[in-house]
Amino acid sequence: ITAWGSHITTNRFTESKPAPELNDFFRLMETAPKIGSSKPTAIYLGSYILDQKGLRFKIYQTFNFP
Numbered sequence: 001i002t003a004w005g006s007h008i009t010t011n012r013f014t015e016s017k018p019a020p021e022l023n024d025f026f027r028l029m030e031t032a033p034k035i036g037s038s039k040p041t042a043i044y045l046g047s048y049i050l051d052q053k054g055l056r057f058k059i060y061q062t063f064n065f066p
Contacts, residue, residue, distance in 0.1 A: 041065055 046059040 039065070 042065060043063045044057070044059050045061040045063070046057050049056045049058055
């Protein structure tokens with residue numbers, strides 16, 4: 001696995017905010033340049049392990065895409 005950090009965070013923001021406080025964010029999302037699209041070659045199901053050997057990723061299952 002070469003691209004550390006290629007992941008999806010599904011619950012980054014949990015604090016409720018009234019809509020007027022999010023106007024700057026919405027404006028940014030409407031005007032930000034498109035970064036294109038990408039297609040994964042595989043999805044790895046696993047967990048991170050931090051011990052005396054360092055930070056490692058243990059893969060339990062790999063789902064490859066053609």
